[in-house]
Amino acid sequence: MEIEDIAQRVLAGDRRALARAITLVESARADHRAQATALIDRLARDGREALRIGLSGTPGVGKSTFIEAFGLMLTGLGLKVAVLAVDPSSARSGGSILGDKTRMERLSREARAFIRPSPSQAQMGGVARRSREAILLCEAAxxxxxxxxxxxxxxxxxxxxxxxxxxVLLLAPAGGDELQGVKRGIMEMADLILVNKADGDLKAVAARTQADYAGALRLLRRRPQDPEGYTRAMPVSAIEETGLAAAWAAMTELADWRRAEGHFAANRAEQARAWFEEEVRAGLLADLRRPGPAQEAMARLGAGVQAGEMTAVAAADEMLRLLGRG
Structure with a gap:
């Protein structure tokens, strides 16, 4: 693959080239990893920047429906929208359904939108192993x-x-006990809480749920990277497409404030450092799986732990000593 050629096509907004580039960075082949690194380095020099919005919520809350309605609203405003949707991989076969283009049929036909489903590949945390590279590629495009x-x-x-x-944390309308089911740590992480399905028979329930969360958020200490009034809870309806404009206004208001105060750039810099450290950890773990003395020692010590001949702690200490880190 000619790196400069595909880089130029990605920079020109070629969606087919973008899809090929993401496939390249998701590959685990050593030659592909070298090409992917070269491509990322080339594209990063252009310094293009998008607003990255993370969305999470329990299955059934309506994430795909919300993303389609929200994405169509944004493309209607003249914005280009990329959706990186992660599907869980099977622990048995490694396969993944990757059905987001089916669930977001209208958005997938939109010329200003790009949807890329990716398998989580057993990655902890429900995000794909190479999601960060895919984000950079979409920004470059x-x-x-x-x-x-x-x-x-x-x-x-x-x-x-x-x-x-x-x-953004997406939640469904529910009774009062629902508030107990959301951990404080998640609420402290969220920049915006959206109560979806605020329509029909659930509209009143959604209003009460939103009020409950708004009250709970007022009890949390305001973070230094947030202006007054955040974190905020808001009702939305992906079906009726109500509340979406207000949610977008809140997102842009918060992002603009963070840019002006220097928090936006500082957060990006901290994320880049964390990414570097994660890549180093992943590389060290990969070395232990490659054929050689380290893999043989891992297999031998693992078998000893499995047989009850030594504890996991003692085996780990022995492995680290063999690696020269004990």
Missing amino acids: GYDVILIETVGVGQSETMVAGMSDLF
């Missing part, structure tokens, strides 16, 4: 807003918050 949808399980909130400028 000239997209104004990048929506990162997670599978909404486990560590997804922490992971998506670590690669986005704004983190």
Whole structure:
């Protein structure tokens, strides 16, 4: 693959080239990884920037319906929107349904939108292993807003918050006990809480749920990177397409304030450092799986732990000693 050629096509907004580039960075082949690194380095020099919005919520809350309605509203405003939707991979086969283009049929036909479903590949936190590279590629292709949808399980909130400028938590209307089910840590991470399905018979319930969360948020200490009034809880309806403009206004207001106060750039810099450290950790783990003395030692010590001949802690200490780190 000619790196400069595909880089120029991505910069020109060629969606087919963008899809090929994302496929390249998702590949685990050593030659593809070298090409992907060269491509990312080339595109990063152009310094294009989009607003990265992470979206999380439990399955069934209506994330795909919301993203389609929200994305269509943004393209209607003349913005280019990229959606990076992560589907859970099977632990048994490694396969993934990747049905987001089916669920977002109208948005997938929109010329100013790009939808890329990716398998999580058993990555912790419900985000794909190479989501950060995909984000950079979409920015280079000239997209104004990048929506990162997670599978909404486990560590997804922490992971998506670590690669986005704004983190939006989507919730469904429910009774008072629902508030107890949302951990304080997640609420402290969220920049905006949207109560979806505020329509029909659920409209009144959604209003009460939104009021409950608004009250709970007032009890939390305001973060230094937030202006007065944030984190904010708002009702939306993806079906009736109401509340979407107000949610977008709140997002842009918060992003503009953070840019003006220097928090936006500082957050990006911290995320870049965290990305570097994660890549180093992933590389070290990959080295342990490659054929050689390290893999053999891992297999031998692992078998000893499995057989009950030694504890996991003692085996780990021995492995680190063999690696020269003990």
